Amino acid sequence: MQEYPNNLAREGEIRIPSGCAISAAISRTGRKFSGEGIIGSMIPMHDRSNGLGGGFAAYGIYPDYKDYYALHVFYDDNSCRTDCEKFLFEHFEIVRSEIIPTRKMPEITDCPLIWRYFAVPEHNRLMASQLTPDEFVARCVTRVNAEIRGSYVFSSGKNMGAFKAVGFPEDVGRFYKLDEYEAYLWTAHGRYPTNTPGWWGGAHPFALLNYSIVHNGEISSYDANRRFIEMFGYKCTLQTDTEVITYIADYLLRKQGLTLEETASVIAAPFWSTIEKKPPEEAEKLRFLRTVYSSLLVTGPFSIVLGFEGGMMALNDRLKLRSMVVGERDDMVYVASEEAAIRVMEPELDRLYAPAGGEPVIVRVKEEM
């Protein structure tokens, strides 16, 4: 029989009131604002995380390099960096490389080396590959993450970036000095890892090209989704379920050309009984999406915010097993796991509502950035 050490709290003796937290803020007019508000929004939700992961995605932060892919990379050590940079220098023309500025602080420890590169695909390689620049970059990111020891590209979009770490989100925000960046869209995540390790690469957001995902929940369909998406060249290397949603979004939006609404109808497909009640044309379309992409139905509880160039989409699982509220004020739209988080960013709201399960909330910036 298993002996329990005396000093270990047993089930029922300890309560960890956690459950992940997400938050997002976007200006519909494309007005840029600092990361201070979004960092503050995570404070009342502190107890939803347990200090094993926090992160942010910011859109519009690199206007001087907006035509370059901004590659954010974690390295275990300098020898990993040497290996990875050999690959990067072969495959990209890099106009600037630097250590991402961070604050030394006691709350964030065991930091990897954190670098960023502003880059475009190396011309001859790109021509030879006959790929689009986006596809070329996506494949390079997948190769680094799957094949190069101790190197993880955790952000690879243009004029946007993901910033993440092991720690509480409000500390992670200060660690990366996000109050010094200005973005038209911020998303944020506080992590309470349930089944998988809390490590730097496993913190949210998960980003590929311009897509980023923050997620509160747990995907029951992870392996079914992973098996399907890996048929198309993606590799799930980061040891946590959320990664697969990012690849699903990239696959459906960029490769299959689906709209955001259609993508929502795939990953949070309505029940057949709900589809039957829709008008014939809509029902036909929903039946088509559920049938063709049945392996991309994401089951289990989730609330997510998908960030993309020029906008965001917030979505709950169809049973709404995680909370999510939306607030609006003037040009701003806010999304969060809790109303309190929104009230930090904007105490007075024009409108506050809870979208239904599977009902996407899509916000686009009016002018292209």
Next chain:
Amino acid sequence: MANENSVKIIDAKSLEFSALNDIIRESGDCVIENALGQRFIAAGMSYRSIKIKGTPGNALGAYLNGGTVEVFGNAQDAVGDTMNDGRIIVHGSIGDAAGYAMRGGSIYVKTDAGYRAGIHMKAYRDKIPVMVIGGRTGSFLGEYQAGGVIIVLGLHTDGKPIVGNFPCTGMHGGKLYLRSDCKNVAFPKQVTAKKADESDVAEISGYIKTYCELFGADYDALTDSEFTVVTPDSKNPYKQMYVQN
């Protein structure tokens, strides 16, 4: 110990939830200002009048055992989780899973409720929990309801249906009232939804009166309208599923 007759004002700004609850526990009646996401406010407490300004956090009044909690704003998820007695009044909306497994007392909400309001509400002898929602509710209203009374008044003005999908799934006790003819609502097979008659409405007139007093709605107009009352077909639908009992 503070004088029970005085009303203490507590500024919750930047207070962590356990610190705030410690202060409440040491106070008698109190007014909490600047609440912002603190969880478990008034959890397990009795005999107090607690007024809250701001946005209280999840599990407000969980295991509440008496007294009154009044929120001048919206409340988040799991309001009145497993509450046993007392009253929670929300001058706004409430989040998901309100009144989860509540077994006594009452919850009055001025506007809307989220998903799973009244999930697994239960009653025993004189303990009859009551939830009155002024606006509309999300899906799975009264899921696994085993007892008590849920009333939805449909005073919302956003044009959405009074209830989302799958109300009363797994219901096997209690009563659920919707101020609507419910023509477009699909109920599960194991419940009976019928037009409420005079005696049905009379049973809940006191609760509606309380709602009107709290939030200033028109009692006559409300009680004159059509209600649908939902009850389970059998008190024990699972009677012979496992063993004879």
